[in-house]
Amino acid sequence: MKAVVLENIVKTYKTKKSTVTAVDDVSFSVEEGELFGLIGPDGAGKTSIFRILTTLLLADKGSAKVLGLDVVDDYKKIRDIVGYMPGKFSLYTDLTVEENLEFFATIFNTTIKENYDLVADIYKQLEPFKTRRAGKLSGGMKQKLALSCALIHKPKILFLDEPTTGVDPVSRKEFWEMLKRLKAQGISILVSTPYMDEAKLCDRIALIQNGKIMKIDTPQNIVNQFGKNLYAVHSEKMFNLLNDLRDYKKTESCYAFGENHHLSMKDEEYNLDEIKSYLEEKGHRRATIKKIDPGIEDCFMQLMKK
Amino acid sequence: MKQLMVFIRKEFHHILRDPRSLLVLLGMPIVQLLIFGFAITNETRNTNIAVLDNAKDQSTQNIITRIESSRYFDIDRTLNTNGQIEHAFKTGKIKVAVIFQPDFQNELAHANKAQIQIITDATDPNQATTLANYISAIVMDYQSEQNQQNNLPYTINTEMRMLYNPELKGAYSSVPGVMGMILLLISAMMTSISIVKEKELGTMEILLVSPMKPALVIVSKVIPYFVVSLINVVTILLLSVFVLGMPIQGNIILLITVTILYIICALSLGLLISTITNSQQAAMLVSLLGLMLPVVMLSGYAFPIANMPIVLQVLSNIVPAKWYIIMVKSVMIKGLGFAGVWKEALIIIAMTVFFIFVSIKKFKIRLS
Numbered sequence: 001m002k003a004v005v006l007e008n009i010v011k012t013y014k015t016k017k018s019t020v021t022a023v024d025d026v027s028f029s030v031e032e033g034e035l036f037g038l039i040g041p042d043g044a045g046k047t048s049i050f051r052i053l054t055t056l057l058l059a060d061k062g063s064a065k066v067l068g069l070d071v072v073d074d075y076k077k078i079r080d081i082v083g084y085m086p087g088k089f090s091l092y093t094d095l096t097v098e099e100n101l102e103f104f105a106t107i108f109n110t111t112i113k114e115n116y117d118l119v120a121d122i123y124k125q126l127e128p129f130k131t132r133r134a135g136k137l138s139g140g141m142k143q144k145l146a147l148s149c150a151l152i153h154k155p156k157i158l159f160l161d162e163p164t165t166g167v168d169p170v171s172r173k174e175f176w177e178m179l180k181r182l183k184a185q186g187i188s189i190l191v192s193t194p195y196m197d198e199a200k201l202c203d204r205i206a207l208i209q210n211g212k213i214m215k216i217d218t219p220q221n222i223v224n225q226f227g228k229n230l231y232a233v234h235s236e237k238m239f240n241l242l243n244d245l246r247d248y249k250k251t252e253s254c255y256a257f258g259e260n261h262h263l264s265m266k267d268e269e270y271n272l273d274e275i276k277s278y279l280e281e282k283g284h285r286r287a288t289i290k291k292i293d294p295g296i297e298d299c300f301m302q303l304m305k306k
Numbered sequence: 307m308k309q310l311m312v313f314i315r316k317e318f319h320h321i322l323r324d325p326r327s328l329l330v331l332l333g334m335p336i337v338q339l340l341i342f343g344f345a346i347t348n349e350t351r352n353t354n355i356a357v358l359d360n361a362k363d364q365s366t367q368n369i370i371t372r373i374e375s376s377r378y379f380d381i382d383r384t385l386n387t388n389g390q391i392e393h394a395f396k397t398g399k400i401k402v403a404v405i406f407q408p409d410f411q412n413e414l415a416h417a418n419k420a421q422i423q424i425i426t427d428a429t430d431p432n433q434a435t436t437l438a439n440y441i442s443a444i445v446m447d448y449q450s451e452q453n454q455q456n457n458l459p460y461t462i463n464t465e466m467r468m469l470y471n472p473e474l475k476g477a478y479s480s481v482p483g484v485m486g487m488i489l490l491l492i493s494a495m496m497t498s499i500s501i502v503k504e505k506e507l508g509t510m511e512i513l514l515v516s517p518m519k520p521a522l523v524i525v526s527k528v529i530p531y532f533v534v535s536l537i538n539v540v541t542i543l544l545l546s547v548f549v550l551g552m553p554i555q556g557n558i559i560l561l562i563t564v565t566i567l568y569i570i571c572a573l574s575l576g577l578l579i580s581t582i583t584n585s586q587q588a589a590m591l592v593s594l595l596g597l598m599l600p601v602v603m604l605s606g607y608a609f610p611i612a613n614m615p616i617v618l619q620v621l622s623n624i625v626p627a628k629w630y631i632i633m634v635k636s637v638m639i640k641g642l643g644f645a646g647v648w649k650e651a652l653i654i655i656a657m658t659v660f661f662i663f664v665s666i667k668k669f670k671i672r673l674s
Contacts, residue, residue: 056673084515088508106312
């Protein structure tokens with residue numbers, strides 16, 4: 001049995017003036033025990049998919065099943081077995097850290113003791129403050145507590161909508177390690193994130209943009225399908241460099257990626273020395289061009305262009 | 307069961323850890339009861355009046371003394387000419403002017419007829435009527451005494467008795483009114499706000515997806531406010547008995563029972579409000595405008611229902627507070643038993659069932 005199956009799901013929101021299609025004919029499935037990532041920018045339709053799967057929203061068209069249960073007909077049964085952490089998740093600010101965790105543990109029919117090992121890594125950092133009210137925690141601490149609250153129960157399937165948004169890099173790493181541990185216990189996990197670097201930590205990912213799924217595969221396969229050489233280009237004048245590279249006749253695409261610009265070339269003969277001399281002509285001294293392996297984000301950009 | 311206990315404890319934490327709302331919840335009834343019981347009152351006492359005595363004889367002096375010695379009036383000034391009357395009213399110090407005709411005693415003795423003019427400030431018509439009546443009563447009183455001395459062959463005496471509230475205390479109407487208002491406000495407004503707050507916080511999303519049944523969520527939301535309301539009932543009753551001097555004539559258990567019925571009705575109304583609003587402000591606005599106003603205006607607490615236009619009289623029937631106030635007055639003041647209030651109790655129960663039914667129909671098991 002598959003953990004999650006979506007078939008041709010369509011969800012539109014009507015405003016007074018226009019109709020917005022948030023989810024546009026989306027189909028995919030998640031295997032049992034799989035860590036599946038929905039990767040896409042804000043407004044791609046990730047949250048709508050989560051809400052449809054957690055029985056909180058009704059789709060306009062299509063059908064969806066969670067662990068073989070229909071999200072419309074069997075919504076009560078689904079609510080008994082899934083774990084869910086909404087993107088907009090707030091804690092009770094007037095309860096203490098410990099009370100929050102205890103509350104969520106209890107309403108999910110478990111205790112802190114029983115599943116302590118699931119959240120231990122993150123919760124350990126919070127334990128010195130366990131009698132402090134959640135409203136008085138720092139932003140990152142709040143998110144860690146929210147994660148602990150979402151993970152304290154041991155559901156058969158876990159839906160996490162952008163759990164790491166607003167969390168510092170170290171905690172993000174710890175969080176993903178926690179997810180791996182949950183996965184090892186046989187829990188199927190569907191997670192969404194706008195961070196492309198987290199994508200490669202999933203078993204499989206779906207790249208989603210404007211309500212449409214562009215690609216579903218393992219992160220490695222997606223990277224392999226890039227099918228081109230990718231170069232990191234750096235010079236002293238980065239802003240001009242981006243425009244100049246884009247103007248270059250053999251350039252297929254060039255995007256700013258932190259310290260470097262990622263450049264891919266059209267399917268014709270090209271020569272790195274030729275590019276270098278072109279850049280020098282444009283006044284870029286000490287320009288470096290380095291071949292690199294493409295990442296998920298490069299693939300995302302490439303797919304977006306198609 | 308453990309879920310329910312933890313949830314209820316969480317709700318109590320919310321209430322107890324917010325000192326301001328706690329103060330409002332428990333302090334408001336006390337303040338309101340004392341304000342309505344003592345400060346704002348329809349009773350007239352020590353009203354300032356002016357006297358223009360054109361006769362200055364024994365009869366007029368006698369009447370003036372009687373007026374002055376009554377607890378309703380204080381003589382603020384004595385006037386000498388008619389011209390001063392209007393000025394006295396315009397300064398706003400006096401509410402009534404009493405004018406005796408010249409040669410009062412002579413006229414009374416020989417023509418069997420003498421005139422006293424009573425002028426009142428009718429900017430407040432009800433009060434003006436009351437004051438004029440009081441003065442007339444004092445004059446009549448004097449007259450009947452005179453008549454007895456003269457041994458007239460026949461006289462008609464009217465004897466009044468104020469049943470259930472012989473001292474005409476304002477507390478007798480303000481206590482039931484405040485109870486009707488406070489309990490509705492706390493139960494309905496606070497419950498609806500606390501449920502809507504979960505929607506705003508986004509925690510409702512988790513609660514919906516959790517194994518916890520929506521009915522249990524509602525029950526745990528409602529119970530703490532039920533307890534708070536009961537505490538308020540006890541404070542109000544203690545205050546009204548020991549501070550306002552208003553005894554409970556009827557069975558206290560019956561009084562508490564009808565009050566519990568009313569609280570449950572108010573809680574279900576709060577539940578209904580929470581299902582139709584999505585923000586705390588909206589819930590508060592609906593509660594205040596939709597509940598407070600009708601309770602004050604249409605429950606018979608501030609204005610007698612019998613005096614209202616027929617449309618409002620009909621409309622007042624759908625205000626639960628009206629029926630509750632009738633029940634409280636019946637049990638607390640008149641000392642009636644269950645037989646005297648069962649109709650009203652049945653109406654409250656029917657309303658509760660209706661509110662709960664609509665709430666269940668309207669309760670959103672999904673987000674939209």
